[in-house]
Amino acid sequence: MKSKTRMAVLLLLLAGGALAQGGNSELYLETTASAFIKTDVKLAPLDVLSGGEKSVLAADQLGEIISNDLVFSGLFRVGTEAGGPDSLSFEYAVEGTVEGPLRDADTTGETAPTTISLNLVTWPGRQLLLNKRYRPLPSQIRATAHHFANEVIFALTGEPGITMSRIVFSRSTGNGSDLYAVDYDGAGLLRLTANRVLNLCPSWSPDGSMIAFTSYRDHLQGLFVLDTANGQVRQIIAQGGLNFGADWHPGGDELLVSLSRGGNPEIYRIKPSGQIIKRLTVSKAIEISPSWAPGGRDLVFTSDRTGTPQLYIIDSDGAGRRRLTFEGRYNDSAVWSPRGDKIAYATREGNITQIVVMKSTGEERRVVTDQRWRNCEDPSWAPDGRHLVFASDRSGVFKLYVYDDEEGSFRQLTFGDEPDISPDWSH
Amino acid sequence: MNRSWMKRTILIATTMTLVLALAMFAGCSKKAPVVDDPAAGQGSGQVEDLPPPPVPEDNTVDTTPPAPDYASMDPAEYGVQDVFFAFDQYELDNESMGILSANARAIREAGTVVLISGHCDERGTLEYNLALGEKRANAVRDYLVSLGVPASRLRVTSYGENRPFATGSNEDAWALNRRAHFERP
Missing domain, CATH: 4.10.280 (MYOD Basic-Helix-Loop-Helix Domain, subunit B)
Structure with missing residues (x-):
């Protein structure tokens, strides 16, 4: 119950963040420019006005999270002093104040909010570009920091950051596997299912209110939807055979899914109610792993009609089929970037699987992982179209890693001994 | 009159x-x-000249052993064996067809419903392995039906690579994990 409440609170905050966005968008950084030209931001320690030790801790936490968010975006370098080993040359600064709770939690029996004021200013001129004030509960400090960092990124680039996004994935638990959600920076791990069966292939709805996923009841597959506001799960379709690989349409009112209906899997469009809208493929081959293009008019999927699994593109009526991959004897799990320009997928080379990124035209194919990464599977794009989450067993057990396709850098997202697979990045 | x-x-x-x-x-x-x-x-x-009176039921129990409760048994307990597949394949080889002939007899005699689950080794993707596992389970079901097992007695599912029988990233483990497994539904 506790975790469900927490999830609802966080999601409410996320929704608030999306509404609050906007404001000053005159200042732009060139996000598509070379990855190695970054903007330096000075992060001064926040001033603690009152509240004692709790406010000091909150100020430290805010500073650390905002700093990480700016660095993880790939667009900024962050420091406290100019120069230094990294030769930082600040153009902007983040400043702010933390004012502790006026009420005492011990006497009122409540957890009182802290007042936080955060500014983005030019440096060294200290011209105010952005001011945000928050009154978060102690449990909302992280969300506050992510929200402000997102505002900073939006103010300086004109595009929203990914600081409030989350990743849902499947973590093995003995004979079953449960869905978990984690903040994009690896914090805030939250278990979403606990039903002792396999729960696989989760997919966020565009507004984050639903997660579609595949599970088993009495050994048979069905497609389910989890309501992220209240944790309720309902089965939407169970056609006999496979019911998997859901991908939510960018418009939010339908999904792609593979249904085998006792024969071989084909791609279908279905409504969130489970009603079939249209069957898109007809063949004796395996047709799986559909992923919408950002406009929701085309989709990429896998077919082994030639004898090996390869990527194809069709439109939303199933027409205009064209083959996309000719290199590699095993290509699957394609995901179309939310920017539309790239497609990432998994390719098997010998006994191991690697991650490939290419243009959505099929050109400029790059294998972005190597043998050190062992098996790399299930790529999923961040909403910025730059970062990619995938599962790798390079440590001996599958864990999630985030790849920055501009910089070619990697960051481990999840830790622990249980295998983590099937990540899906929220929109 | x-x-x-x-x-x-x-x-x-x-x-x-x-x-x-x-x-x-x-x-x-x-x-x-x-x-x-x-x-x-x-x-x-x-x-x-009259036919003999019917023999009381009690007498039959004494002469024949009780029928096993097949429905509560794992298929392996009445002689049903798993079959194995080559890498990336779902076709049945001669050995598998031999095993399935014996399985067909055992399932018909037991009169049970069995679940056939398809499994794959860890190589390749989760999605394609779910589909390949289903192809394997369907190949086994279709062959059993051709041997006279009623289709209504056979349920099919696929676990792909998600429920391995052997752990390890080597040929021995992979070979054990490419199978169609029989279990009680």
Whole structure:
């Protein structure tokens, strides 16, 4: 119950963040420019006005999270002093104040909010570009920091950051596997299912209110939807055979899914109610792993009609089929970037699987992982179209890693001994 | 009028004669006094021609062993064996077809419903392995149906690479994990 409440609170905050966005968008950084030209931001320690030790801790936490968010975006370098080993040359600064709770939690029996004021200013001129004030509960400090960092990124680039996004994935638990959600920076791990069966292939709805996923009841597959506001799960379709690989349409009112209906899997469009809208493929081959293009008019999927699994593109009526991959004897799990320009997928080379990124035209194919990464599977794009989450067993057990396709850098997202697979990045 | 009276007289006379004859016959046999007593025939020569009375149910239990409760058993316990596949393949080889012939007999005799689950080794993707696992389970189901097992007795699912029988990233483990597994649904 506790975790469900927490999830609802966080999601409410996320929704608030999306509404609050906007404001000053005159200042732009060139996000598509070379990855190695970054903007330096000075992060001064926040001033603690009152509240004692709790406010000091909150100020430290805010500073650390905002700093990480700016660095993880790939667009900024962050420091406290100019120069230094990294030769930082600040153009902007983040400043702010933390004012502790006026009420005492011990006497009122409540957890009182802290007042936080955060500014983005030019440096060294200290011209105010952005001011945000928050009154978060102690449990909302992280969300506050992510929200402000997102505002900073939006103010300086004109595009929203990914600081409030989350990743849902499947973590093995003995004979079953449960869905978990984690903040994009690896914090805030939250278990979403606990039903002792396999729960696989989760997919966020565009507004984050639903997660579609595949599970088993009495050994048979069905497609389910989890309501992220209240944790309720309902089965939407169970056609006999496979019911998997859901991908939510960018418009939010339908999904792609593979249904085998006792024969071989084909791609279908279905409504969130489970009603079939249209069957898109007809063949004796395996047709799986559909992923919408950002406009929701085309989709990429896998077919082994030639004898090996390869990527194809069709439109939303199933027409205009064209083959996309000719290199590699095993290509699957394609995901179309939310920017539309790239497609990432998994390719098997010998006994191991690697991650490939290419243009959505099929050109400029790059294998972005190597043998050190062992098996790399299930790529999923961040909403910025730059970062990619995938599962790798390079440590001996599958864990999630985030790849920055501009910089070619990697960051481990999840830790622990249980295998983590099937990540899906929220929109 | 006359005719009908005569008919009736003849009918009555005949009936009386028959009754008398039967009474006399009954009188000949030991002590059975009443003709319409159901036990009248007992002990007479006529009894020998009647079929023997049904044997009480209890006697059959003594002579044959109780039928096993197949429905509560794992198929392996009544002789059903898993079959294995080559890398990336779902076709049945000769060895598998031999095993499935024996499985078909065992399943028919047991009269049970069995679940066939398709499994893959860890190589390749989760999605494609779910589809390949289903192809393997379907190949096994189709072959069993061709051997006369009713399709209604066979349920099919796929776990892909998600429920390995052997751990490890080597040929031995991979070979054990590419299988169609029989279990109680």
